[in-house]
Amino acid sequence: xxxxxxxxxxxxxxxxxxxxxxxxxxxxxxxxxxxxxxxxxxxxxxxxxxxxxxxxxxxxxxxxxxxxxxxxxxxxxxxxxxxxxxxxxxxxxxxxxxxxxxxxxxxxxxxxxxxxxxxxxxxxxxxxxxxxxxxxxxxxxxxxxxxxxxxxxxxxxxxxxxxxxxxxxxxxxxxxxxxxxxxxxxxxxxxxxxxxxxxxxxxxxxxxxxxxxxxxxxxxxxxxxxxxxxxxxxxxxxxxxxxxxxxxxxxxxxxxxxxxxxxxxxxxxxxxxxxxxxxxxxxxxxxxxxxxxxxxxxxxxxxxxxxxxxxxxxxxxxxxxxxxxxxxxxxxxxxxxxxxxxxxxxxxxx
Amino acid sequence: xxxxxxxxxxxxxxxxxxxxxxxxxxxxxxxxxxxxxxxxxxxxxxxxxxxxxxxxxxxxxxxxxxxxxxxxxxxxxxxxxxxxxxxxxxxxxxxxxxxxxxxxxxxxxxxxxxxxxxxxxxxxxxxxxxxxxxxxxxxxxxxxxxxxxxxxxxxxxxxxxxxxxxxxxxxxxxxxxxxxxxxxx
Numbered sequence: 001x002x003x004x005x006x007x008x009x010x011x012x013x014x015x016x017x018x019x020x021x022x023x024x025x026x027x028x029x030x031x032x033x034x035x036x037x038x039x040x041x042x043x044x045x046x047x048x049x050x051x052x053x054x055x056x057x058x059x060x061x062x063x064x065x066x067x068x069x070x071x072x073x074x075x076x077x078x079x080x081x082x083x084x085x086x087x088x089x090x091x092x093x094x095x096x097x098x099x100x101x102x103x104x105x106x107x108x109x110x111x112x113x114x115x116x117x118x119x120x121x122x123x124x125x126x127x128x129x130x131x132x133x134x135x136x137x138x139x140x141x142x143x144x145x146x147x148x149x150x151x152x153x154x155x156x157x158x159x160x161x162x163x164x165x166x167x168x169x170x171x172x173x174x175x176x177x178x179x180x181x182x183x184x185x186x187x188x189x190x191x192x193x194x195x196x197x198x199x200x201x202x203x204x205x206x207x208x209x210x211x212x213x214x215x216x217x218x219x220x221x222x223x224x225x226x227x228x229x230x231x232x233x234x235x236x237x238x239x240x241x242x243x244x245x246x247x248x249x250x251x252x253x254x255x256x257x258x259x260x261x262x263x264x265x266x267x268x269x270x271x272x273x274x275x276x277x278x279x280x281x282x283x284x285x286x287x288x289x290x291x292x293x294x295x296x297x298x299x300x301x302x303x304x305x306x307x308x309x310x311x312x313x314x315x316x317x318x319x320x321x322x323x324x325x326x327x328x329x330x331x332x333x334x335x336x337x338x339x340x341x342x343x344x345x346x347x348x349x350x
Numbered sequence: 351x352x353x354x355x356x357x358x359x360x361x362x363x364x365x366x367x368x369x370x371x372x373x374x375x376x377x378x379x380x381x382x383x384x385x386x387x388x389x390x391x392x393x394x395x396x397x398x399x400x401x402x403x404x405x406x407x408x409x410x411x412x413x414x415x416x417x418x419x420x421x422x423x424x425x426x427x428x429x430x431x432x433x434x435x436x437x438x439x440x441x442x443x444x445x446x447x448x449x450x451x452x453x454x455x456x457x458x459x460x461x462x463x464x465x466x467x468x469x470x471x472x473x474x475x476x477x478x479x480x481x482x483x484x485x486x487x488x489x490x491x492x493x494x495x496x497x498x499x500x501x502x503x504x505x506x507x508x509x510x511x512x513x514x515x516x517x518x519x520x521x522x523x524x525x526x527x528x529x530x531x532x533x534x535x
Contacts, residue, residue: 148497148499149467150470150474151471173461176462176500177462177498180497218497218499219497219498220498221498222500223500225459225461311465311518312465312467312517343464343495344464344494344495344497
């Protein structure tokens with residue numbers, strides 16, 4: 001059980017081939033510093049001692065401590081007196097996360113970033129370089145978090161879960177979209193278990209609370225005719241955001257805004273991965289039918305919902321009429337009463 | 351790529367139930383599986399005067415494998431390709447229009463049933479235009495099915511000789527998307 005994925009080597013960022021951001025040196029140092037503090041939770045560590053262990057100057061240590069503080073890690077003390085963790089931080093570090101993921105194969109290899117462009121972009125590069133099934137990429141902050149069709153995903157520092165799982169499933173490419181349902185159901189289950197909030201699923205895999213979206217999932221695939229090379233499933237969950245930019249206020253929310261308190265991202269992510277793994281295995285063993293049944297159970301959008309379908313080409317309204325055996329949403333068009341399968345596009349409550 | 355052989359594979363050798371023949375159907379199936387597993391294109395085998403030749407016809411010719419461990423078969427995969435493949439027709443047609451042999455045209459097909467996007471986002475310029483020269487690995491388009499985005503890359507270098515579909519158009523599994531005229535070596 002290695003702490004880091006083997007590819008590409010995190011110790012030597014290569015700048016020439018554009019992989020530099022896969023292993024950000026500052027990130028690794030912040031991780032090491034936090035790791036040191038975590039190993040000695042009851043002890044005050046002097047700045048000099050930390051500096052010696054990390055082979056850096058004391059002023060660097062001070063700078064990184066300040067950086068950790070801006071990330072919400074509560075650290076007591078200063079350079080002269082030494083440093084000590086005040087409380088267990090809710091940071092998705094491999095050292096902390098891996099301890100919670102025992103017995104789960106997803107997340108055996110974790111790449112953690114304090115800041116990166118997009119966990120999907122990093123995961124795609126890692127997967128292309130051969131990263132194994134189950135490799136997890138997590139970031140505290142994304143500078144270019146992305147959604148469908150080049151849309152941005154608001155990825156505020158440390159308040160959300162921004163992660164991507166690399167999968168190498170033994171499925172044919174035409175079945176791959178079923179995994180997007182698996183991911184949505186897993187995220188729903190994790191959030192409900194941890195928060196107890198009422199959560200709805202909007203086809204295919206948006207999570208809503210009080211009618212607003214707090215979780216989005218973007219899956220990207222590389223495949224050959226008969227075989228999936230790899231899939232990256234990116235999940236963004238707004239957990240502890242206290243507000244959103246005006247442009248998003250009407251459509252976005254966070255678990256904190258809905259539940260009135262903050263929640264542990266570690267706990268949600270841990271459960272999400274466990275549920276994902278279980279349902280993924282179930283899909284391989286039992287096929288699509290049970291998965292589609294579960295989706296219909298947990299989504300108010302599956303049946304008898306008046307919706308607008310915003311396709312790339314056309315827009316229409318209609319009433320949902322369940323899923324077809326391939327997972328497409330069936331919608332009975334208002335205009336002509338015909339039931340049509342929807343395979344791609346945005347669904348909005350009408 | 352290669353010429354189509356009118357001779358059929360072992361599967362349809364004889365109308366009779368195949369059990370008495372030198373090659374039980376079961377064995378032929380195993381051979382086909384082996385071909386699939388190893389990713390071989392073609393396989394020929396002779397024994398006791400019977401020759402079996404199994405050849406893959408590329409993506410559209412062979413239905414994708416279903417879940418191996420399905421307890422009961424169910425229609426999980428969207429429309430499996432059937433009959434004559436659109437991409438073969440497209441290849442012949444495109445080649446005829448370009449005045450070259452079908453072998454000299456490379457067809458890029460859709461791996462999904464989904465929506466075809468020519469550009470990374472609605473207001474962006476398309477990934478490629480007709481007549482562009484593309485490199486191996488260059489992104490040509492995206493096909494989406496239920497928020498699963500499949501970036502399709504060129505698997506051969508050359509010139510975009512034809513674009514078969516329009517932006518935002520629904521596409522079928524195995525449907526031809528682009529014709530590439532391979533670059534000269």
